[in-house]
Amino acid sequence: MNLDNVKGTRDIAGEDAVLRRRVIETLQRVYEKYGFQPFFTPVLENAEVLKTKISDEMLGLIYEFEDKAERKIGLRYDLTIGLARFAASNQTPMPFKRYQIDRAWRYESPQAGRYREFWQADIDILGVESAKADAECLACVSEALESIGIKNFKIRVNSRKLLDEVAKSAGLQEREKGKAFQIIDKMDKIGKREVEKQLQAALGKEKAGKFLASLTGKSEKSGKTKRSTDDLDDLRKYASMYGISGKIEQDAMLVRGLAYYTGLIFEIVFDGKGKEGKRQSIAGGGRYDDIIEKLSGKKIAATGISIGLDRVCEILKGKGREGKERGEGESRAEGEGSYGASKSITKYYLIPISEEQRGYAIDVLKDLRKKGFNADIALLDRGPGKSLEYASKLGIPFTILIGKEEQKQKKVKVKDMRTGEENLVSVKDLK
Amino acid sequence: MNLDNVKGTRDIAGEDAVLRRRVIETLQRVYEKYGFQPFFTPVLENAEVLKTKISDEMLGLIYEFEDKAERKIGLRYDLTIGLARFAASNQTPMPFKRYQIDRAWRYESPQAGRYREFWQADIDILGVESAKADAECLACVSEALESIGIKNFKIRVNSRKLLDEVAKSAGLQEREKGKAFQIIDKMDKIGKREVEKQLQAALGKEKAGKFLASLTGKSEKSGKTKRSTDDLDDLRKYASMYGISGKIEQDAMLVRGLAYYTGLIFEIVFDGKGKEGKRQSIAGGGRYDDIIEKLSGKKIAATGISIGLDRVCEILKGKGREGKERGEGESRAEGEGSYGASKSITKYYLIPISEEQRGYAIDVLKDLRKKGFNADIALLDRGPGKSLEYASKLGIPFTILIGKEEQKQKKVKVKDMRTGEENLVSVKDLK
Structure with missing residues (x-):
């Protein structure tokens, strides 16, 4: 199949x-x-x-x-x-x-x-x-x-209203407008020179020049280096209250799916x-x-x-x-940038050395879970070696070995799977 | 449309x-x-x-x-x-x-x-x-x-292996077995008497009686009041280690979608x-x-x-x-049985009295969110009355009114929407 x-x-x-x-x-x-x-x-x-x-x-x-x-x-x-x-x-x-x-x-x-x-x-x-x-x-x-x-990342913003104004001031017809927007929308992919070429083919040389100049704010009419609209001005004002102005960049070429949007448009770009x-x-x-x-x-x-x-x-x-390649992966497992590093959602993997210890091991397991830890237990009758290998494959950071001696002492042997270090600790001290 | x-x-x-x-x-x-x-x-x-x-x-x-x-x-x-x-x-x-x-x-x-x-x-x-x-x-x-x-709730358990054994000991053919299981699976819906009637129609009176007796463990052969199989015995043993034996009930009539299961079967029933x-x-x-x-x-x-x-x-x-009808709903909002009671995921709703306070209100908002609270702010230019009504409709437990005076004193007025009580507190004391 x-x-x-x-x-x-x-x-x-x-x-x-x-x-x-x-x-x-x-x-x-x-x-x-x-x-x-x-x-x-x-x-x-x-x-x-x-x-x-x-x-x-x-x-x-x-x-x-x-x-x-x-x-x-x-x-x-x-x-x-x-x-x-x-x-x-x-x-x-x-x-x-x-x-x-x-x-x-x-x-x-x-x-x-x-x-x-x-x-x-x-x-x-x-x-x-x-x-x-x-x-x-x-x-x-x-x-x-x-x-x-x-x-x-940067938040690129633009406004459909501004795009419409620009098209109007360059004298574009409704049909031409649609085409022109489709072309500038491809700026990132095809580059400035190709955009210019395609605009000239679609609008004629004169209109294309006027349109591009108006878009980038270099028209005689605008008088400013960057054109704006009320919605963009308002967005700037509120963005500043929220303290995110530094993330925001106006991008005159941003279009995003014309049939959909009516005013402000956004695109977040990861650098x-x-x-x-x-x-x-x-x-x-x-x-x-x-x-x-x-x-x-x-x-x-x-x-x-x-x-x-x-x-x-x-x-x-x-x-x-x-x-990980820079050797940061493991040590940063709990902190910033940890998202790619930490492999397992389980913290402890319990391994009873033999079936006689299962009852005690399950008591330890219940205790750990009661404390809120993510903890698992070996369910297959295979030797501790195989179980350790399994925990390692899953990226579980700590294993707990439980044998006769540990049970007698009401203790457990905790193994740090990254360093190999082993410690005999009381169950109540596990954290 | x-x-x-x-x-x-x-x-x-x-x-x-x-x-x-x-x-x-x-x-x-x-x-x-x-x-x-x-x-x-x-x-x-x-x-x-x-x-x-x-x-x-x-x-x-x-x-x-x-x-x-x-x-x-x-x-x-x-x-x-x-x-x-x-x-x-x-x-x-x-x-x-x-x-x-x-x-x-x-x-x-x-x-x-x-x-x-x-x-x-x-x-x-x-x-x-x-x-x-x-x-x-x-x-x-x-x-x-x-x-x-x-x-x-109770966990009803049974075993396909046991069901098969019972069918065999009652002398049921493969085709009869399927029918018989479908019938007993309906026990909860149609009741014991109707199950008996349908079994008699499907298997004949004698086989039906034998089958039912064997199922409920009252056959001469079994000798026990409840029939069991190895998997059911094992389940009981481990369930006891986990401390959940009290939840488990063996139910000889439990069948659950025959084509699917091969051994132990479970159904959890809420009482x-x-x-x-x-x-x-x-x-x-x-x-x-x-x-x-x-x-x-x-x-x-x-x-x-x-x-x-x-x-x-x-x-x-x-x-x-x-x-809620017993008057527990609101007071138990954070504790046990709270799932049906707490209506909103947002804790604080900020209401700037006028637009002049928006900047300060957003500062308070940022502070609350930084502390990890779920907090929202009025986004429409409507009077505080309408905003309070909105917060109430959404079930938000606290509103924060921010006027000129509050801004001057670096304080906020917190209103408990359940009691109507209002308190003037410092922003840093919000919790």
């Missing part, structure tokens, strides 16, 4: 699962500290809702099918669609702040770090038009990233040093004040940001590897 | 989401304390794997479809199938202990507390034949249930007092030593147990309501 995973999906086990568990737990803690509420929406949505023109590009990527009663349903392609449907069909006190850390599905070509079944960690605020909400989201996501050990190398996008978001209205006619302002959890875990895994 | 949820699915928001979040967190903590590792398998599996004859009844319930490349795939119907596929296709140190708290899908008739998209909280141990593994699972799940506030009324099954599991072999030819012993998370949350919600 073919036991491969479905294309674009995977199992997450061992160290990778421990890392992911810790990342999710930390993100939850920070999100909740910022007043975002837990929230769960279904994986399955009606196709009609999924296909509401939230994003043209997305239509071809939806996992869609019929259930046994021929209802057209599908798997959600992001966590926002369920939120929007919920807000459109329920009365809920506003503002509604919620987070979701969960899966979504897109039928894309799988690549390194990109899966068809993928995880996102979203925060959103509904019901607030002001940039206060955007600043709150950005402050939260900044602390969340720092808390999982990603510190070297990888060492092996991860290049800048990579790890989160994105912005204002989507029109989506709920499109679903239901109810106008509800909305903003939010979404961390790509798979990407972030890949980066942390790389950091862990680097740390 | 039809904004209904897909049939059998639902959104979980507000108090329900807070409750679920706490339950999941507690289960994770206990599972990890027992050495079960985090583990994530995909929602999507290949149809061929899903349809491996793990359980006949399940075949008709699978959400199955073709992806855009006409691959036959489907949504998992439980969390065990991904685990079994993983173990069949990967080398992993044995024993492999893992937990998963996640969703699965079955095309069943939705009922109160039963959804087509549902949650399970599983622990499993692969690679251990002995009842040591079963006892470890039962000890873990007992503590997990107690930790979320469910104490009034509802008050409104929840009747006994309800909240978890089930057992030995499935053959599944991985069916997938891959690799023989790997396996046992596990799965808590029905939706059912358990419903029970806790009911307990919360009851507690």
Whole structure:
């Protein structure tokens, strides 16, 4: 039988699962500290809702099918669609702040770090038009990233309103505008020269020049080196109150999925040093004040940001590897940057030397668990050597050997698996 | 547009989401304390794997479809199938202990507390034949249930091996055996008299009588009042070491999905007092030593147990309501049985009296969050009255009003939303 995973999906086990568990737990803690509420929406949505023109590009990527009663349903392609449907069909006190850390599905070509079944960690605020909400989201996501050990990042911001103004002042038609935005959106991938070339092909030389100049703020009209709009000014003001101004960079070239956003847009870029190398996008978001209205006619302002959890875990895994290569891995297991380093969620592994000691070993085990320690016990009848090997493979830091003598003395022999050091200690002194 | 949820699915928001979040967190903590590792398998599996004859009844319930490349795939119907596929296709140190708290899908008739998209909280141990593994699972799940506030439960156990022996000693043919087991499995629903009637219809009067007598241990042959097998005896021995014997009841009538299990089987039954009324099954599991072999030819012993998370949350919600009716809800918010009582995940809600105080209010907010408190701030320009109303609706226990005077004195006015009591305190004294 073919036991491969479905294309674009995977199992997450061992160290990778421990890392992911810790990342999710930390993100939850920070999100909740910022007043975002837990929230769960279904994986399955009606196709009609999924296909509401939230994003043209997305239509071809939806996992869609019929259930046994021929209802057209599908798997959600992001966590926002369920939120929007919920807000459109329920009365809920506003503002509604919620987070979701969960899966979504897109039928894309799988690549390194990109899966068809993928995880996102979203925060959103509904019901607030002001940039206060955007600043709150950005402050939260900044602390969340720092808390999982990603510190070297920038928050690129721009505004759809500014982009529209620029296009208008360069005399672009609606159709030209769409094309022009698609082209500048590729700046990171294709470079400035190619963007210029493509813009000239799409708009003609004169318009392209005017558009680019206006975009970068060098037009005669603007008078400033950087163009701005009210929403960007407000965001700057509130970001400064939150103390995150240093992370924020205005980027006139930032576009992000045109069909979706209505005002401020964000992209968080991780500046990888060492092996991860290049800048990579790890989160994105912005204002989507029109989506709920499109679903239901109810106008509800909305903003939010979404961390790509798979990407972030890949980066942390790389950091862990680097740390280990620099010899930092083990000693930093509890502290900063520990996410990639610590391999096991279990602290103690108990090994009764023979079956006669099992009863006493289980007493020790119960005691450890009562104290809140993650502790496990050998369940197979194999020699202590094999059990030690097993604990080592799993990366469990301490083993506890329990023989006749230990039982008699009401003690245990603790072995530090990293140093090999052994100590005879009283059960009550275990910590 | 039809904004209904897909049939059998639902959104979980507000108090329900807070409750679920706490339950999941507690289960994770206990599972990890027992050495079960985090583990994530995909929602999507290949149809061929899903349809491996793990359980006949399940075949008709699978959400199955073709992806855009006409691959036959489907949504998992439980969390065990991904685990079994993983173990069949990967080398992993044995024993492999893992937990998963996640969703699965079955095309069943939705009922109160039963959804087509549902949650399970599983622990499993692969690679251990002995009842040591079963006892470890039962000890873990007992503590997990107690930790979320469910104490009034029994663990019914039985063994497939015993059932087979009984059927043999009553002279049942293979086909008769299947029928007979299906009938006694309905004991809880249809009662003893009806079981007897149906058994007589299926087996004839004489065989039915022999079978029932043998099942309940009253046969001449057995000589004991309760029949047993080695695996049941072992389970009793280890359960006693773990101190959970008092929770365990042997139930000769327990069958649980014949096609699946090979040895010991378990069912945890909650004994509802008050409104929840009747006994309800909240978890089930057992030995499935053959599944991985069916997938891959690799023989790997396996046992596990799965808590029905939706059912358990419903029970806790009911307990919360009851507690409130008895006037316990609020005062017990932090302690035992608090799962249904505490409505909000946010502790403090900050309300700047006017926009001039926003900067100072955000300073207070940053300070609270730095201390680890869950704190939120009013983001809409509406009067303090409306903001207080909002905090009350969300069940936030404390509001903090910040006006000119407070700012000048570097203080804040804290309002206990339950008692209405207000206190002027220094920011540094907030706790």
